[in-house]
Amino acid sequence: DTAVSQTPKYLVTQMGNDKSIKCEQNLGHDTMYWYKQDSKKFLKIMFSYNNKELIINETVPNRFSPKSPDKAHLNLHINSLELGDSAVYFCASSQPMGPASGGPNEQFFGPGTRLTVL
Amino acid sequence: DQQVKQNSPSLSVQEGRISILNCDYTNSMFDYFLWYKKYPAEGPTFLISISSIKDKNEDGRFTVFLNKSAKHLSLHIVPSQPGDSAVYFCAATSPNFGNEKLTFGTGTRLTIIP
Numbered sequence: 001d002t003a004v005s006q007t008p009k010y011l012v013t014q015m016g017n018d019k020s021i022k023c024e025q026n027l028g029h030d031t032m033y034w035y036k037q038d039s040k041k042f043l044k045i046m047f048s049y050n051n052k053e054l055i056i057n058e059t060v061p062n063r064f065s066p067k068s069p070d071k072a073h074l075n076l077h078i079n080s081l082e083l084g085d086s087a088v089y090f091c092a093s094s095q096p097m098g099p100a101s102g103g104p105n106e107q108f109f110g111p112g113t114r115l116t117v118l
Numbered sequence: 119d120q121q122v123k124q125n126s127p128s129l130s131v132q133e134g135r136i137s138i139l140n141c142d143y144t145n146s147m148f149d150y151f152l153w154y155k156k157y158p159a160e161g162p163t164f165l166i167s168i169s170s171i172k173d174k175n176e177d178g179r180f181t182v183f184l185n186k187s188a189k190h191l192s193l194h195i196v197p198s199q200p201g202d203s204a205v206y207f208c209a210a211t212s213p214n215f216g217n218e219k220l221t222f223g224t225g226t227r228l229t230i231i232p
Binding site for chain 2: 031033045055094
């Protein structure tokens with residue numbers, strides 16, 4: 001019973017195409033994220049949504065557009081794909097409020113989508 | 119601008135011995151630190167965390183130590199088991215950044231030798 005699922009697992013496409021990656025979580029969390037892990041293994045946050053509202057938007061090209069139809073889904077649409085977009089994209093979710101200690105809540109990650117742009 | 123650094127890309131340890139993974143950070147605003155573990159073809163999973171008001175947090179075989187003055191933390195695994203072979207990511211955050219914004223290191227691949 002997968003907690004955070006992503007589709008597709010692998011995506012190979014040509015430069016200039018438009019593609020989407022879907023993410024769903026069945027944990028009842030209010031906050032969802034997209035991360036990008038590039039070839040140098042940096043895992044960087046791209047976006048976060050809290051209950052369908054954009055909270056974090058890092059300096060990501062506007063070719064990347066997250067869409068949250070409901071709080072269980074956060075899809076990532078990428079226009080005009082470029083070679084540098086090749087990476088592994090991870091979706092994650094958490095509850096927005098931290099524990100009594102004041103720290104962040106645990107983020108649960110999906111298995112990742114490996115995007116290869118040719 | 120790499121604010122969280124894991125300078126050892128890989129580490130090999132004999133089964134049963136102690137594994138020590140290190141992490142350094144540069145941003146003094148960070149006040150909460152986490153370790154995530156990642157197996158191939160899976161997403162990272164949370165392992166253990168520590169608040170900056172503490173210098174040690176222990177959970178079973180896993181202990182995280184924090185040295186704020188040195189901006190350094192380490193994860194100790196003892197005894198190491200074959201199932202511990204994975205990539206370990208250090209991450210940091212701060213309420214100033216909205217707590218949910220985690221800054222990750224590049225990971226250390228730990229291999230436990232049977």
